[in-house]
Amino acid sequence: MLYILDTADLEAIKHCNEFYPLAGVTTNPSIIAKEKTDFWKLVKEIRSIIGEEKMLHVQTTQKKAERIVEEAKLLKEALKGDFYVKIPIGEEGLKATMELKKLGIGVTMTAIFTPAQALIAAMAGASFVAPYVNRLDNILGDGTEVVAEIVNQLELYGSDCKVLAASFKNAEQVHKCASAGCHSVTVAADILKTVISHPMTDAAVAGFDKDWMSVYGEKTILDL
Numbered sequence: 001m002l003y004i005l006d007t008a009d010l011e012a013i014k015h016c017n018e019f020y021p022l023a024g025v026t027t028n029p030s031i032i033a034k035e036k037t038d039f040w041k042l043v044k045e046i047r048s049i050i051g052e053e054k055m056l057h058v059q060t061t062q063k064k065a066e067r068i069v070e071e072a073k074l075l076k077e078a079l080k081g082d083f084y085v086k087i088p089i090g091e092e093g094l095k096a097t098m099e100l101k102k103l104g105i106g107v108t109m110t111a112i113f114t115p116a117q118a119l120i121a122a123m124a125g126a127s128f129v130a131p132y133v134n135r136l137d138n139i140l141g142d143g144t145e146v147v148a149e150i151v152n153q154l155e156l157y158g159s160d161c162k163v164l165a166a167s168f169k170n171a172e173q174v175h176k177c178a179s180a181g182c183h184s185v186t187v188a189a190d191i192l193k194t195v196i197s198h199p200m201t202d203a204a205v206a207g208f209d210k211d212w213m214s215v216y217g218e219k220t221i222l223d224l
């Protein structure tokens with residue numbers, strides 16, 4: 001499972017990059033706009049925090065295939081390293097994906113809501129497909145079930161396209177995606193924190209501290 005951070009908040013990226021086994025960062029136009037700052041400065045700063053080894057996914061702002069390809073080339077040139085252009089599913093997006101595949105630029109096909117959309121994106125050459133779990137749950141769909149179906153179909157057709165599940169509201173959705181064999185999830189920092197937290201863990205650690213201090217006081221192993 002690859003854990004990716006879905007934000008352009010530089011402080012959150014610095015923090016999670018230090019404390020979690022982060023595989024990269026995803027953004028979209030809404031996430032970028034939230035920061036209300038210079039686009040190029042922001043995305044280059046994200047790249048410098050995570051380094052070139054980790055994945056950076058940035059979404060195109062273009063609608064026509066030729067312009068999407070042009071923008072993808074510009075983004076790849078500027079952001080270097082392990083880079084993916086996010087393209088919403090649609091005819092122009094598929095055309096751009098097939099062209100970018102030939103150029104060796106990775107594509108994450110986004111705004112996916114059905115297994116059928118995901119499969120055709122994979123056949124066009126997308127490296128990742130990004131189904132929106134919570135947005136499906138919100139309309140009485142089953143986001144994690146859709147993720148499971150996509151995982152199965154990609155396997156059935158021997159595709160090397162990976163599922164990058166997105167749009168999460170809670171850790172249970174992440175867990176269900178993991179159980180379905182989903183390859184990667186992109187989540188906000190607070191969800192990563194929830195994933196690692198448990199009141200029983202806190203109680204266990206408090207018990208260890210209390211027992212240790214009853215014999216050794218404030219001294220740690222480094223002091224002995």
Ligand code: G3P
Pocket residue numbers: 006027028110132134135166167168
């Ligand atoms: O890029 C997809 C993801 O960020 C959408 O998440 O929370 O806006 O549904 P959300």
